[in-house]
Amino acid sequence: MQTTTLYDQDFYAWTQHQVELLRAGQLGELDIENLIEEIESLGRQERRELRNRLGVLLGHLLKWHYQSEARSKSWVYTIKEQRQEIRRHLKENPSLKPYLSEAIEIGYEKGLNLVGQETPLDPEQLPQSCPFSEADIFEAPIDWQLK
Structure with missing residues (x-):
């Protein structure tokens, strides 16, 4: 069973959450796989x-x-x-x-x-x-x- 993530549900909210994690230095909490995909896309x-x-x-x-x-x-x-x-x-x-x-x-x-x-x-x-x-x-x- 596949779970729906914030990335799938609300992309903008996901981006803001990733920014908050980066600013807080909570690198272990980042959605690395999707971050890599989005940076490549940029x-x-x-x-x-x-x-x-x-x-x-x-x-x-x-x-x-x-x-x-x-x-x-x-x-x-x-x-x-x-x-x-x-x-x-x-x-x-x-x-x-x-x-x-x-x-x-x-x-x-x-x-x-x-x-x-x-x-x-x-x-x-x-x-x-x-x-x-x-x-x-x-x-x-x-x-x-x-x-």
Whole structure:
């Protein structure tokens, strides 16, 4: 018979209880197995955040490059915001920098999907690996003078 634990019943309450135990130095009372799982999950979440933001950024860079006639102010600000957030995320998590090239590859796949969802473009007709350098992705000026 499996017992339901606080972790299973009320995750927030479980987190607060674990904090109290840590602060009180009651390390023997900690739910070590679930703490390990949650800390690992937090690390995966940081990588996922980077990939997702890159997907949005790369999708908009593809749209910008391949649909110049449809450029909009909204695209400019999405590109700007994603660049800022990715820079901030990497500054707060510098150990993700070695993962950046892999994250760009995965993010590019997401970007192709975004293009397929939001435009008449066929993602199969676009480059299947990221055509943008890191400088293009993070620094290339976006023409603020929209057509």
